[in-house]
Amino acid sequence: MIQIGQEIHNRYKVIKKLGSGNFSQTFEVEDLLGINSSNLGKMKVLKVLKLSYYSNSKMREKVVELFQREVEVLKQLNHPGIPRVEPDSYFRFVPNKNNQDDFLHCLVMEKIDGLTLEEWLGQNNQLITEAQAIDWLKQLIVIL
Incomplete structure (x- = not known):
């Protein structure tokens, strides 16, 4: 490999x-x-x-x-x-x-x-909020 x-x-x-x-x-x-x-x-x-x-x-x-x-x-x-x-x-x-x-x-x-989701979660030591999840999904929609 x-x-x-x-x-x-x-x-x-x-x-x-x-x-x-x-x-x-x-x-x-x-x-x-x-x-x-x-x-x-x-x-x-x-x-x-x-x-x-x-x-x-x-x-x-x-x-x-x-x-x-x-x-x-x-x-x-x-x-x-x-x-x-x-x-x-x-x-x-x-x-x-x-x-x-x-x-x-x-x-x-x-x-x-930038950070991967795994890195972000490790640094912030918390789950994302509902508002943050919605914001990220909106950004993904614009990309796709």
Whole structure:
């Protein structure tokens, strides 16, 4: 899988793991090349699809299809609350050069500064109020 400090796709250096779920893992990466000088050294998020979760090959194909669809949708959206992706943001990465058939589906996207919900809850040590939940939902509606 992906290791901290590893260079991915001859462009990204893995800085730290951000999270993991049943379907994917996310990492903070540094853009070593950048499309232009403003992206050079910029921190981004790498999302890696975890196909090992699926034993059925048809399910794997469907999950990859949905992942690629997510990439295409993100390319079309333009909102400060949605991470931007570049044209070459989706790629397949071979972590083990001895096994070219074993590759990972990857997506690199803009890293949006701010707290995750989990971090916010940890810092505030309380649940959100009803008014705050409604405010956040209104913000989500505008984004979507």
